[in-house]
Every structure is written in structure tokens, then in C-alpha cells.
Amino acid sequence: MADISSSGGPSMARSQSQTTKLALRIILYLALCIFALFYLMPLFVMITTSLKSLDEIRTGDLMSLPRDVTFDAWRSAWSEACTGIQCEGVRPFFWNSVLIAIPGVLISTLLGALNGYVVAQWRFKGANIFFALMLFGCFIPFQVVLLPMARMLGVMGIAGTIPGLVFVHVIYGLGFTTLFFRNYYVSIPDELTKAAKVDGAGFFRIFWSIFLPLSLPIIVVTVIWQFTQIWNDFLFGVSFSQAGTQPVTVALNNIVNSTTGVKEYNVDMAAAIIAALPTLFVYVVAGKYFIRGLTAGSVKG
Amino acid sequence: MSPILDVKNLYKNYGATAVLHDINVSIEEGDFLVLVGPSGCGKSTLLNCIAGLEPISGGDLFIGGQNMTNVSPKDRDIAMVFQSYALYPTMTVAKNITFGMKVRGVDPATQEAKLKHVAAQLQIEQLLHRKPGQLSGGQRQRVAMGRALVRDPKLFLFDEPLSNLDAKLRVEMRTEIKALHQKLGASMVYVTHDQIEAMTLATKIVVMKGGVIQQIGSPAEIYNRPANLFVADFMGSPAMNLIPAKARRNGNGTKIEIARKDGEPIVLTDTRNTDLPEDVIMGVRPEDIADPARLTSEHAQIAECLIEIVEPAGADTYAVMQLGGKHVTARLHAETSAKAGAQQSLAFDLGKVSYFEPETGQRLN
Numbered sequence: 211m212a213d214i215s216s217s218g219g220p221s222m223a224r225s226q227s228q229t230t231k232l233a234l235r236i237i238l239y240l241a242l243c244i245f246a247l248f249y250l251m252p253l254f255v256m257i258t259t260s261l262k263s264l265d266e267i268r269t270g271d272l273m274s275l276p277r278d279v280t281f282d283a284w285r286s287a288w289s290e291a292c293t294g295i296q297c298e299g300v301r302p303f304f305w306n307s308v309l310i311a312i313p314g315v316l317i318s319t320l321l322g323a324l325n326g327y328v329v330a331q332w333r334f335k336g337a338n339i340f341f342a343l344m345l346f347g348c349f350i351p352f353q354v355v356l357l358p359m360a361r362m363l364g365v366m367g368i369a370g371t372i373p374g375l376v377f378v379h380v381i382y383g384l385g386f387t388t389l390f391f392r393n394y395y396v397s398i399p400d401e402l403t404k405a406a407k408v409d410g411a412g413f414f415r416i417f418w419s420i421f422l423p424l425s426l427p428i429i430v431v432t433v434i435w436q437f438t439q440i441w442n443d444f445l446f447g448v449s450f451s452q453a454g455t456q457p458v459t460v461a462l463n464n465i466v467n468s469t470t471g472v473k474e475y476n477v478d479m480a481a482a483i484i485a486a487l488p489t490l491f492v493y494v495v496a497g498k499y500f501i502r503g504l505t506a507g508s509v510k511g
Numbered sequence: 512m513s514p515i516l517d518v519k520n521l522y523k524n525y526g527a528t529a530v531l532h533d534i535n536v537s538i539e540e541g542d543f544l545v546l547v548g549p550s551g552c553g554k555s556t557l558l559n560c561i562a563g564l565e566p567i568s569g570g571d572l573f574i575g576g577q578n579m580t581n582v583s584p585k586d587r588d589i590a591m592v593f594q595s596y597a598l599y600p601t602m603t604v605a606k607n608i609t610f611g612m613k614v615r616g617v618d619p620a621t622q623e624a625k626l627k628h629v630a631a632q633l634q635i636e637q638l639l640h641r642k643p644g645q646l647s648g649g650q651r652q653r654v655a656m657g658r659a660l661v662r663d664p665k666l667f668l669f670d671e672p673l674s675n676l677d678a679k680l681r682v683e684m685r686t687e688i689k690a691l692h693q694k695l696g697a698s699m700v701y702v703t704h705d706q707i708e709a710m711t712l713a714t715k716i717v718v719m720k721g722g723v724i725q726q727i728g729s730p731a732e733i734y735n736r737p738a739n740l741f742v743a744d745f746m747g748s749p750a751m752n753l754i755p756a757k758a759r760r761n762g763n764g765t766k767i768e769i770a771r772k773d774g775e776p777i778v779l780t781d782t783r784n785t786d787l788p789e790d791v792i793m794g795v796r797p798e799d800i801a802d803p804a805r806l807t808s809e810h811a812q813i814a815e816c817l818i819e820i821v822e823p824a825g826a827d828t829y830a831v832m833q834l835g836g837k838h839v840t841a842r843l844h845a846e847t848s849a850k851a852g853a854q855q856s857l858a859f860d861l862g863k864v865s866y867f868e869p870e871t872g873q874r875l876n
């Protein structure tokens with residue numbers, strides 16, 4: 211064998227190394243598939259369970275596919291399931307979440323972009339301290355701000371309202387959004403700002419005409435991040451809402467916890483999937499921009 | 512008429528570090544002023560101060576006779592070309608060029624006309640719909656020029672606009688900029704650290720070092736009569752020979768003695784400079800040491816020198832010898848008989864030498 215490969219010369223050696231490469235590749239993909247399956251398992255169980263009837267759940271196997279596919283559980287979760295005394299499903303709460311998340315995401319992204327632009331390109335006195343404090347804001351645990359925030363919302367007269375929740379999420383997200391935009395904008399050469407100043411553009415004009423059009427990748431990152439944070443939030447939602455303004459996460463909790471008698475696993479699962487759908491959707495649609503945006507560096511002039 | 516640009520006693524500090532020290536410069540309409548100096552001497556900072564992009568720490572600044580010290584960049588009636596070109600990456604070439612006019616609310620028809628004119632002038636018509644990322648370095652440079660030209664300002668500011676180009680393109684663009692200047696008759700301030708660029712473009716040169724102006728003058732003045740050792744050494748390629756020598760009064764002239772490695776010193780007689788101190792540094796351009804047959808100045812004096820190295824460079828041949836403990840370069844013609852290791856008689860043009868005080872470096876004659 212040894213003398214064959216040595217007499218075979220370089221082409222033989224190349225084909226051998228190609229074989230090992232292929233083998234490694236197969237092993238790699240195998241491993242990745244196993245991991246993917248492992249992570250997809252809960253989703254699989256959730257989906258199949260949500261499509262089964264209660265009888266089938268009781269008698270059947272957790273992992274098996276549904277015998278008769280039924281969407282009753284989904285209908286019930288969407289518009290009939292009881293969240294405490296009220297039995298309207300997650301639908302009203304879903305809309306609450308939408309009403310909280312969309313303005314919350316837009317406002318915090320826009321303010322973060324402005325903050326990042328100022329900190330990165332208009333280096334005023336104390337810009338570094340300002341930025342450090344902003345960063346510090348990212349790491350304050352939620353629990354710490356609950357009481358002061360409740361008081362604050364009370365003083366502002368927006369306690370328990372949807373604008374109140376938007377306000378909380380904007381404040382809490384600002385640290386992160388500023389960080390994202392600032393790190394993106396520091397890689398933009400300051401001669402660009404100077405050129406625009408000589409061209410006669412002012413603060414907002416430069417931001418609007420030059421920086422925002424450059425920002426698509428980081429806007430996608432920020433929007434995904436903020437949307438996920440706000441949509442999935444439970445603590446603020448449960449603390450600062452009242453009947454009628456609760457977000458879908460709180461409703462989900464109530465559905466799961468408030469059923470009396472038989473536990474309707476299929477409804478619980480369907481409700482959970484409904485609650486998770488928007489974030490899933492955002493990832494699927496914009497996920498590749500997310501990765502691209504995170505790694506996007508300086509701007510080629 | 513008042514000068515187009517007048518900088519008076521300008522100071523600039525970054526915190527405690529002084530970057531520009533007592534700068535006084537003025538240029539007339541149509542002047543091409545070149546700021547030249549080694550890296551970090553404050554050229555860009557001065558340009559940014561003139562543009563109003565950096566606040567100044569002291570002094571006054573007039574553009575077109577108006578005090579602009581506290582006026583914002585957009586109201587100074589200037590246009591600037593940056594070292595990195597700073598083209599707006601998301602805009603097409605056409606939008607890049609018209610952005611300034613759009614911001615200022617110029618009507619679209621005028622914008623279009625000016626864009627056409629400038630694009631034709633710079634031969635970038637076929638690039639107008641591209642983004643900066645799709646241009647070569649030279650094309651980007653042209654677009655950056657176009658953005659400045661379209662404004663028709665009182666004063667153009669250029670910060671090393673050619674430093675990112677390769678050598679050949681740089682020479683081409685240099686000629687183009689010069690032609691443009693002659694055609695427009697515009698007033699320009701141009702930063703470079705390339706002394707050849709400075710010599711070829713300028714009508715007036717400012718040589719800077721460490722934030723202090725060393726000399727202001729026409730290219731010929733700077734070249735022939737450098738104000739101090741720094742300028743003498745910085746301007747010209749190959750650099751001026753700076754040879755330590757002894758000066759002795761002798762009748763109606765001065766005997767200049769230059770030590771040699773072995774043997775007697777060379778003695779030259781300067782009949783024009785009679786009140787030199789004993790220790791001087793003699794500055795001689797390489798072309799002022801030449802073959803006796805080719806140097807026909809009335810102040811030429813001939814001396815025998817031992818040639819150490821001969822470097823043919825095409826049109827000329829450089830001969831290197833050791834005088835006064837320094838390597839001295841002579842610029843000989845291409846068919847010279849000079850050989851390494853052999854004696855050669857060379858003519859020194861004493862009509863063109865500069866003398867410097869060794870301690871202070873200041874010019875003496």
C-alpha cells in the first residue's frame with residue numbers, strides 16, 4: 211500500500227486527501243443534523259400535540275404523529291380559551307402585544323440610531339461618559355427597576371396603559387440600540403461627516419441623507435433584537451399592565467395556569483405556538499440580514 | 512483688493528498639546544498655495560481650521576475679506592477634497608456631486624446643468640450612475656474633485672488628494688490639477704507631504720514643521736534660498752548637500768575650507784559673501800556640483816574629489832563623495848567619465864550656495 215501511494219505520485223495523494231475531506235464533511239453534517247433534530251424536538255412535540263384531540267393525547271404516545279388532524283385546539287386557543295374569568299382566547303392579548311411591540315421597536319430603534327450617531331460622530335464633551343452610562347443601563351436587572359418604574363408610570367399618568375408599556379420598553383431597550391448603532395457608526399470615517407458639513411448639511415440632514423441609508427444592516431439587527439425582547443417580555447408585561455392591556459405572554463401564562471379540571475395540553479401548545487409565531491416569523495424572514503448586520507464592518511467609500 | 516485667505520496669528524491646541532503655533536499666511540486671488548511638511552506637522556489640522564471643521568484656539572481667519580473665525584463651514588464659501596475622498600457611499604456619482612446644491616436649495620435645472628458641465632470637464636459622464644464602491648481609485652478622486660468644482664467657491668481646499676493613487680496616476684492627476692487651476696484661475700490651498708508635488712503645483716509654498724511655519728515663498732525662493740536647514744533638507748530630491756565648512760576672510764572674498772577624509776581640505780573662494788562666521792554649513796544642490804565643462808557659471812570653482820559611488824539614473828548620473836564628513840551628491844551628465852574610486856575634477860557653483868549657522872540652522876546669506 212505504501213509503495214503504491216508513493217509511486218502514484220501527487221495525483222494519488224490529492225485524491226486521498228479529498229477522500230478524507232469528504233469523510234470529515236459527512237461527519238460534520240451528521241453531527242449538525244443530530245443537533246438540529248435535538249433542538250427541533252420540542253417544537254415537534256408542540257406542533258403534533260396541538261393538532262391532536264384531548265382523547266388522543268390521553269391515550270397516545272407523546273412522540274407519535276396525530277391520527278386525526280384537528281384544528282380545534284388552535285381555534286380554542288385563538289378565540290375561546292379562558293384566561294381567568296374572561297374566555298376570549300389569546301386574540302385580544304395578541305393585539306395588545308402588537309400595539310406594544312411595534313411602536314416600542316420603532317421608537318427605540320430610531321432613538322438608538324440618533325444616540326449612536328451623536329456618540330460616534332459628534333464627539334461632544336463627556337460623550338464617553340454618556341455612552342458608558344448608557345451601556346451600564348443594559349446590565350441593570352429588570353427586578354431592580356420594577357418599583358421605581360411603577361412609581362414613574364404613576365406620576366406620568368400612564369400606569370397600566372399600553373403607552374406606559376411602550377415607554378418602559380423604549381427606556382429599557384435604549385441602551386442596547388444605542389450600543390448597536392454606535393458601534394456601527396464609529397467605523398464610518400469622520401471625513402464623511404466633514405464633507406457633508408462643507409457641503410452645507412446640518413446635524414439632521416447628515417443623519418437622514420448619509421447615515422440612515424448606510425444603516426440597513428444594523429437597523430435589521432436592532433429591529434430583530436428589540437422585537438424579540440419586547441414580544442417575549444413577561445415581567446414588565448405582568449407588572450405594568452391591567453385587565454385589557456396585558457400582552458400575549460401574560461395571557462399564555464394565564465391560560466396554562468387557570469384551566470380548571472382537565473388540562474388541555476393541545477390548547478396550551480397551540481397558544482404557545484401562536485405567541486411565538488411573530489418572533490419565529492421575523493427570524494425566518496430577516497435572519498440572514500441579522501448575521502450579515504452583526505458582522506458588517508466599515509463602509510467602503 | 513483684500514487677500515482671498517488671510518490667516519492671522521492662528522493657534523490650535525488639542526487640550527494641552529499645541530498643534531499649530533502662530534500661523535500667518537495670506538494668499539491672493541488665483542494663488543495656488545501648497546502646505547508641505549512631514550507627517551504630523553499639522554497640515555490637515557490647519558486645513559480643517561480654515562474650513563471651520565476644527566475650532567481654533569487663537570487668532571483670526573479671513574476669507575474674501577470677511578472675518579470667518581466663528582462662521583460655520585457651510586457659510587465659508589469653500590469646497591474641500593479629502594484624503595479619503597469621503598464620497599457618500601449610498602449615493603450615485605451624480606447625487607454625490609449635486610448633494611451640496613440640493614442641500615442649499617439650488618433649483619434642479621441649474622443642478623443638472625452644472626453637473627453636466629463638471630462631468631464633461633472631468634470626463635466622468637459615463638460614471639454618473641455608479642455608486643462610489645464601483646469606481647477605481649482614480650475615478651473616485653475625480654468624483655471628489657467634481658464635488659468641489661461644482662460649487663464654484665471662493666477657495667478650494669485639498670487634503671492630500673493624490674496620496675492614495677499609484678505613482679503613475681499621481682503624476683497624471685498632478686498635471687490635470689495644474690491645468691485645471693490655470694483654466695479656472697481659482698484660489699487653492701493644497702496639502703501634501705510630497706515635495707515634488709509642492710514644487711510643481713504651487714505658486715506659493717508654506718513649509719511647516721511641528722506646527723510652526725518654517726518658510727513661505729515661491730517654489731523658486733524655497734528651492735534656491737531655503738530659510739533654514741530643515742527647509743534645505745526637506746525640499747528637493749536628491750536633497751541639498753549640507754557640508755560643514757570653515758569660512759576665513761581673505762582679501763575681498765571668503766575662503767571656504769571643506770575637510771576631506773584623506774589629504775588636504777578643499778579650498779574654494781567665495782567672492783560674494785564676506786561676513787560669514789567661522790563655522791558654517793554650506794548648502795549646495797547636487798546640480799550645482801557638476802562636470803567643469805558643463806557648468807558655465809562665472810562663480811564656478813574647480814576642485815579634485817575622490818568619487819566613492821557612481822549611480823546612473825538615466826538622464827543624469829549621480830556621483831557620491833565624502834566631504835566635510837558627509838556624503839555629498841553631485842549631479843553629472845549621463846556620459847560622465849567619473850569612476851568609483853578615482854579622482855574627478857568637479858565644478859562648484861558658488862553663485863548658488865546657501866550658508867547656514869550650524870547651531871540655529873538659520874540661513875546666513
Ligand SMILES: Nc1ncnc2c1ncn2[C@@H]1O[C@H](COP(=O)(O)OP(=O)(O)OP(=O)(O)O)[C@@H](O)[C@H]1O
Pocket residue numbers: 525528530548549550551552553554555556557704
Ligand atoms: N483630535 C486630536 N486630538 C489630539 N491630537 C491630535 C488630534 N488630531 C490631530 N492631532 C495631532 O495633531 C498633529 C497634527 O496632525 P495633522 O493631522 O494635522 O498632521 P498632518 O500634517 O496632516 O500629517 P499627515 O501628513 O500624516 O496627514 C499630530 O501630531 C496629531 O497627533
Ligand SMILES: [Mg+2]
Pocket residue numbers: 554555556
Ligand atoms: Mg493629514
